[in-house]
Every structure is written in structure tokens, then in C-alpha cells.
Amino acid sequence: MAKQARRRSTRIILAALGFLSLGIAIIGIVLPGIPTTGPVLLAAYFFSRSSERFDQWLVEHRVFGPIVRDWRAGLGFTTRAKVVSIIAIAVTFSITVGFAISNPPVRIGLVMLALAISTYILRLPTKVSEAPA
Numbered sequence: 001m002a003k004q005a006r007r008r009s010t011r012i013i014l015a016a017l018g019f020l021s022l023g024i025a026i027i028g029i030v031l032p033g034i035p036t037t038g039p040v041l042l043a044a045y046f047f048s049r050s051s052e053r054f055d056q057w058l059v060e061h062r063v064f065g066p067i068v069r070d071w072r073a074g075l076g077f078t079t080r081a082k083v084v085s086i087i088a089i090a091v092t093f094s095i096t097v098g099f100a101i102s103n104p105p106v107r108i109g110l111v112m113l114a115l116a117i118s119t120y121i122l123r124l125p126t127k128v129s130e131a132p133a
Contacts, residue, residue: 004049010059011050018046018054025064037067037081044068076125086118 004011021043025080028036040058047054070076077085093114097107 004052014046014050015054015100018043018050021046022058022064035085037085040064040067041071044071070127073129074125077121078127082126083123084125085121089114089118
């Protein structure tokens with residue numbers, strides 16, 4: 001468990017950010033193209049710094065718990081999680097660069113950021129999926 005913030009106001013802000021991240025993850029379960037794994041891990045970070053109770057709840061959660069436990073154990077992501085993440089990055093960054101941004105240096109920066117994030121994801125350990133019994 002990470003060291004919790006000392007100030008109560010900081011813990012409240014971190015807990016709120018944790019719930020915001022978790023909300024994005026829940027939306028990601030329902031809507032394709034919205035990532036789930038990243039926001040869950042971000043929520044886990046915020047909860048670990050803000051509240052032992054919320055952190056424990058997330059770690060033991062039926063849906064989100066395995067993601068957090070695997071990450072903290074250094075097991076990485078499944079191949080499916082990596083593929084979905086990289087596709088979501090490619091789609092969202094392509095839409096942004098193609099339609100929302102007209103400034104060439106910003107476009108180049110976003111493309112470089114997308115490549116850096118994708119490279120980071122690919123370099124993470126790949127968790128071996130358990131065979132169904």
C-alpha cells in the first residue's frame with residue numbers, strides 16, 4: 001500500500017479523483033473505445049493514497065480487483081487488454097489529430113504521445129491467460 005496523504009483535504013481530493021477514474025472505467029465497460037484498465041489502475045493509485053477502505057474495496061472487487069492485484073504483483077496485462085488499449089489509443093488519437101486539432105506541432109506531439117503510450121503498453125509484462133477448466 002502506498003503512503004497515504006497526510007492532509008484530510010488532500011485525501012478527499014484523491015478519493016474524488018479515484019471515483020472519477022472508476023466512473024470512467026465503468027463507462028469503458030459499456031462503451032467501446034473507452035479504456036477500462038488504465039482508469040482502474042489510476043483509481044487504485046488514488047485510493048491507495050487516500051483511503052485504506054476504498055483501496056481494499058477496489059482490490060477485492062469482483063470485476064476490478066483482478067486488474068489491480070495483477071498490476072501490483074507485476075504480472076502485467078493480458079494480451080486482450082493490450083490490444084484493446086492500443087486500438088482505443090489509435091482510434092481516439094486519430095480522431096483528435098484528424099478532426100479536432102489543426103495546429104501541426106500539436107498534431108505531431110499527439111502522434112508522438114500516442115506512440116510513446118503504445119510502446120509503453122507493449123513493453124509491459126504480458127499476463128498468461130488461465131486456460132478454462
